[in-house]
Amino acid sequence: xxxxxxxxxxxxxxxxxxxxxxxxxxxxxxxxxxxxxxxxxxxxxxxxxxxxxxxxxxxxxxxxxxxxxxxxxxxxxxxxxxxxxxxxxxxxxxxxxxxxxxxxxxxxxxxxxxxxxxxxxxxxxxxxxxxxxxxxxxxxxxxxxxxxxxxxxxxxxxxxxxxxxxxxxxxxxxxxxxxxxxxxxxxxxxxxxxxxxxxxxxxxxxxxxxxxxxxxxxxxxxxxxxxxxxxxxxxxxxxxxxxxxxxxxxxxxxxxxxxxxxxxxxxxxxxxxxxxxxxxxxxxxxxxxxxxxxxxxxxxxxxxxxxxxxxxxxxxxxxxxxxxxxxxxxxxxxxxxxxxxxxxxxxxxxxxxxxxxxxxxxxxxxxxxxxxxxxxxxxxxxxxxxxxxxxxxxxxxxxxxxxxxxxxxxxxxxxxxxxxxxxxxxxxxxxxxxxxxxxxxxxxxxxxxxxxxxxxxxxxxxxxxxxxxxxxxxxxxxxxxxxxxxxxxxxxxxxxxxxxxxxxxxxxxxxxxxxxxxxxxxxxxxxxxxxxxxxxxxxxxxxxxxxxxxxxxxxxxxxxxxxxxxxxxxxxxxxxxxxxxxxxxxxxxxxxxxxxxxxxxxxxxxxxxxxxxxxxxxxxxxxxxxxxxxxxxxxxxxxxxxxxxxxxxxxxxxxxxxxxxxxxxxxxxxxxxxxxxxxxxxxxxxxxxxxxxxxxxxxxxxxxxxxxxxxxxxxxxxxxxxxxxxxxxxxxxxxxxxxxxxxxxxxxxxxxxxxxxxxxxxxxxxxxxxxxxxxxxxxxxxxxxxxxxxxxxxxxxxxxxxxxxxxxxxxxxxxxxxxxxxxxxxxxxxxxxxxxxxxxxxxxxxxxxxxxxxxxxxxxxxxxxxxxxxxxxxxxx
Amino acid sequence: xxxxxxxxxxxxxxxxxxxxxxxxxxxxxxxxxxxxxxxxxxxxxxxxxxxxxxxxxxxxxxxxxxxxxxxxxxxxxxxxxxxxxxxxxxxxxxxxxxxxxxxxxxxxx
Numbered sequence: 001x002x003x004x005x006x007x008x009x010x011x012x013x014x015x016x017x018x019x020x021x022x023x024x025x026x027x028x029x030x031x032x033x034x035x036x037x038x039x040x041x042x043x044x045x046x047x048x049x050x051x052x053x054x055x056x057x058x059x060x061x062x063x064x065x066x067x068x069x070x071x072x073x074x075x076x077x078x079x080x081x082x083x084x085x086x087x088x089x090x091x092x093x094x095x096x097x098x099x100x101x102x103x104x105x106x107x108x109x110x111x112x113x114x115x116x117x118x119x120x121x122x123x124x125x126x127x128x129x130x131x132x133x134x135x136x137x138x139x140x141x142x143x144x145x146x147x148x149x150x151x152x153x154x155x156x157x158x159x160x161x162x163x164x165x166x167x168x169x170x171x172x173x174x175x176x177x178x179x180x181x182x183x184x185x186x187x188x189x190x191x192x193x194x195x196x197x198x199x200x201x202x203x204x205x206x207x208x209x210x211x212x213x214x215x216x217x218x219x220x221x222x223x224x225x226x227x228x229x230x231x232x233x234x235x236x237x238x239x240x241x242x243x244x245x246x247x248x249x250x251x252x253x254x255x256x257x258x259x260x261x262x263x264x265x266x267x268x269x270x271x272x273x274x275x276x277x278x279x280x281x282x283x284x285x286x287x288x289x290x291x292x293x294x295x296x297x298x299x300x301x302x303x304x305x306x307x308x309x310x311x312x313x314x315x316x317x318x319x320x321x322x323x324x325x326x327x328x329x330x331x332x333x334x335x336x337x338x339x340x341x342x343x344x345x346x347x348x349x350x351x352x353x354x355x356x357x358x359x360x361x362x363x364x365x366x367x368x369x370x371x372x373x374x375x376x377x378x379x380x381x382x383x384x385x386x387x388x389x390x391x392x393x394x395x396x397x398x399x400x401x402x403x404x405x406x407x408x409x410x411x412x413x414x415x416x417x418x419x420x421x422x423x424x425x426x427x428x429x430x431x432x433x434x435x436x437x438x439x440x441x442x443x444x445x446x447x448x449x450x451x452x453x454x455x456x457x458x459x460x461x462x463x464x465x466x467x468x469x470x471x472x473x474x475x476x477x478x479x480x481x482x483x484x485x486x487x488x489x490x491x492x493x494x495x496x497x498x499x500x501x502x503x504x505x506x507x508x509x510x511x512x513x514x515x516x517x518x519x520x521x522x523x524x525x526x527x528x529x530x531x532x533x534x535x536x537x538x539x540x541x542x543x544x545x546x547x548x549x550x551x552x553x554x555x556x557x558x559x560x561x562x563x564x565x566x567x568x569x570x571x572x573x574x575x576x577x578x579x580x581x582x583x584x585x586x587x588x589x590x591x592x593x594x595x596x597x598x599x600x601x602x603x604x605x606x607x608x609x610x611x612x613x614x615x616x617x618x619x620x621x622x623x624x625x626x627x628x629x630x631x632x633x634x635x636x637x638x639x640x641x642x643x644x645x646x647x648x649x650x651x652x653x654x655x656x657x658x659x660x661x662x663x664x665x666x667x668x669x670x671x672x673x674x675x676x677x678x679x680x681x682x683x684x685x686x687x688x689x690x691x692x693x694x695x696x697x698x699x700x701x702x703x704x705x706x707x708x709x710x711x712x713x714x715x716x717x718x719x720x721x722x723x724x725x726x727x728x729x730x731x732x733x734x735x736x737x738x739x740x741x742x743x744x745x746x747x748x749x750x751x752x753x754x755x756x757x758x759x760x761x762x763x764x765x766x767x768x769x770x771x772x773x774x775x776x777x778x779x780x781x782x783x784x785x786x787x788x789x790x791x792x793x794x795x796x797x798x799x800x801x802x803x804x805x806x807x808x809x810x811x812x813x814x815x816x817x818x819x820x821x822x823x824x825x826x827x828x829x830x831x832x833x834x835x836x837x838x839x840x841x842x843x844x845x846x847x848x849x850x851x852x853x854x855x856x857x858x859x860x861x862x863x864x865x866x867x868x869x870x871x872x873x874x875x876x877x
Numbered sequence: 878x879x880x881x882x883x884x885x886x887x888x889x890x891x892x893x894x895x896x897x898x899x900x901x902x903x904x905x906x907x908x909x910x911x912x913x914x915x916x917x918x919x920x921x922x923x924x925x926x927x928x929x930x931x932x933x934x935x936x937x938x939x940x941x942x943x944x945x946x947x948x949x950x951x952x953x954x955x956x957x958x959x960x961x962x963x964x965x966x967x968x969x970x971x972x973x974x975x976x977x978x979x980x981x982x983x984x985x986x
Contacts, residue, residue, distance in 0.1 A: 034905040
């Protein structure tokens with residue numbers, strides 16, 4: 001039994017090995033001395049006595065056995081093996097570098113992606129008992145869609161639900177008059193119990209008291225961590241400070257910890273929701289985010305049943321609004337990360353494929369090395385080394401490689417995570433999970449050691465099965481490669497090509513989708529366009545004031561040197577939503593089906609908007625100064641609208657009634673413009689109607705400014721021009737159209753960059769794999785090639801023969817890979833654009849690339865073979 | 878019954894433990910004492926003695942300290958630990974049982 005005390009002794013024996021050896025020497029010397037003296041006392045001469053004593057003691061054996069009795073021999077042997085392994089690896093720098101690089105790439109890739117998967121998908125949420133947290137949504141049966149919750153429904157749910165505790169949060173914004181000018185702060189108004197339900201202790205100060213949720217209860221806010229860091233330098237003294245928000249004084253009462261990021265990150269603040277009178281009856285404008293905590297002992301199904309009961313009560317009580325409205329509970333974790341799961345798992349699959357290619361390479365390298373060392377092992381076996389001893393030596397080397405490989409891989413994973421963080425699309429949930437942690441180290445170690453053991457097994461078997469007589473035989477080359485071994489190596493190369501082909505085809509499909517999207521006609525020109533947003537409602541409360549503000553601000557911006565066109569819109573293409581964008585329309589003279597009034601996309605804009613974005617006016621005109629209050633109401637429609645509602649007819653001059661904000665106004669269509677991609681480059685065109693701002697003066701103003709030079713340089717002057725009309729109104733979301741286009745492609749670029757990288761690494765590994773195997777085979781066949789050349793085969797023929805051999809291996813892999821890709825590329829379906837998952841161009845291009853790589857990698861060994869001098873080759877062995 | 882090799886090794890262990898039960902001793906002293914006590918019958922091979930001492934030490938039955946020998950030399954003195962004393966008792970009993978069994982077999986056969 002290995003008691004702790006004995007373990008301690010062994011450790012001491014190991015660490016103090018030399019000291020204990022010394023002690024043993026001393027003890028034995030004492031014994032020798034005593035023995036000699038005793039013999040002398042009995043009359044033997046001192047010299048004879050000494051040698052007799054030495055014989056009886058036989059020190060080396062005594063020492064070995066005494067040391068064995070300490071139970072540290074296996075460890076000491078292992079350390080010896082390690083020393084030998086280090087020396088061996090240093091002697092073969094090319095092999096060592098190739099193996100370590102392969103390890104690092106494979107292990108680093110897997111660890112980085114697994115780190116992301118763990119940080120985002122698997123890591124528990126940072127809230128108290130996260131399993132009991134849910135998001136409650138309205139389920140609209142008519143649209144078959146989940147949606148947020150209307151205020152009155154939320155209030156009733158909260159009161160009637162017995163199985164769970166609910167709290168709501170409403171998106172809001174507060175304008176802060178900071179020392180550096182007005183800043184718009186993302187704000188969520190949260191109901192009572194919001195912080196209690198999530199159960200996270202406050203970092204500084206406190207959360208809201210119940211009385212602060214009552215009208216006149218005092219104006220207080222709690223800061224999110226990122227906002228606290230960014231705007232207040234992380235100073236805990238901010239608690240108790242008063243801020244001027246929307247012109248009123250608010251007190252900061254608390255700061256939440258970094259991990260608290262609901263409902264939308266932590267660069268925001270929370271303020272207590274004070275119920276408004278009208279909300280108690282509002283059941284058709286869903287804007288509340290509702291979270292809940294299931295009471296202890298209640299299952300998710302019971303909670304859902306409870307909500308079903310409540311929502312059907314409400315459907316009976318308020319049939320007009322609630323007949324089609326159910327309630328749906330979704331686990332908070334699922335709600336947050338469900339959307340990212342597919343992409344992340346796809347990446348994990350891709351990187352696992354790459355790791356397979358890497359593992360095949362490592363196995364192949366180890367095998368080649370074991371074969372090269374056949375003679376060494378044969379000698380050792382012949383001298384009496386046990387088979388286990390030789391295997392242990394190989395394992396020591398594998399473990400050493402794995403240890404170094406996992407260290408390198410861990411470093412690479414850390415870099416990889418930085419890259420993933422940089423590339424990650426903004427909608428990727430829980431980005432704080434993308435960091436190096438113990439889990440990544442564990443994965444790196446696990447993958448590296450698993451690979452080392454598996455890839456070390458085959459060579460160990462090959463090496464120890466070796467018959468010393470054959471290994472030492474007259475043939476110069478220690479090992480003639482058995483047919484099994486050769487088949488095994490061919491199998492490795494073939495499977496590498498198969499797996500790599502899947503990666504290359506996948507990357508090709510994504511690449512073709514990406515380039516199709518970039519080249520897609522998006523309906524506007526994005527270069528050199530500056531955009532920024534102001535919410536002018538509270539600063540220009542009347543319609544007249546807003547119309548006047550927009551007209552004057554655009555005049556002022558247009559007068560700035562370097563600005564070539566300026567306009568406004570309530571819907572910046574590819575930008576965030578800043579205003580309502582839905583309208584229903586009727587066409588006078590056509591029958592109206594009250595159950596199916598057409599909904600179209602609504603944009604309020606000025607004529608300058610079309611100029612600045614170069615949106616083509618294909619018929620009639622866009623808006624001008626003549627379109628204002630007092631003149632006839634007009635509208636511009638897009639091409640999709642014209643097609644849908646007027647077919648082949650010219651819509652210019654036709655009249656439509658547009659219902660926006662509850663009032664219907666009959667308008668004359670004065671122009672048709674091209675379709676514009678509003679939310680994403682891959683979306684189809686939707687019928688849309690444009691209203692002139694002067695006739696529908698929205699407070700949501702997206703400024704769109706075309707500049708002659710660098711648009712970023714114009715940001716400050718344009719902002720200044722807007723601020724001349726009101727100094728305390730924030731002008732936010734300053735960016736360029738090019739950047740918005742880039743952002744909208746970020747998720748695709750993310751996937752493409754990662755899978756593309758994995759495919760490239762896979763290609764490189766497959767290339768080195770086939771290069772190694774072909775070089776090896778050529779080395780073996782030197783004599784055969786000599787014979788062939790002696791019988792008249794010319795260089796071209798030899799070259800062709802070798803290339804054909806390499807090509808055949810690759811081709812088998814490519815065929816297998818095409819099969820695999822046919823089965824797997826459909827996983828990409830949702831991420832492709834304008835190409836199908838079985839796109840023949842991607843498939844054939846992938847196959848050609850791999851074949852090219854195989855031929856290129858076989859070229860050097862082939863040239864070497866063709867350059868052989870037949871006489872030399874025949875003598876070679 | 879334990880195989881003979883174990884029994885023999887066990888015998889040496891038992892003898893060492895018994896020798897050390899009287900007083901702490903160095904390796905040389907133990908070999909001399911065994912020689913003496915056995916009426917010169919046991920000439921303990923040093924190649925067995927030191928491994929045995931280290932094994933017993935590893936098992937915690939004896940402990941060793943450096944001391945000064947009767948001739949003023951540094952020597953490693955072994956002494957019995959409490960666990961060793963218990964082990965000695967156990968081994969004595971098992972030895973007695975072994976001897977009794979062998980004797981019985983010899984008498985009956």
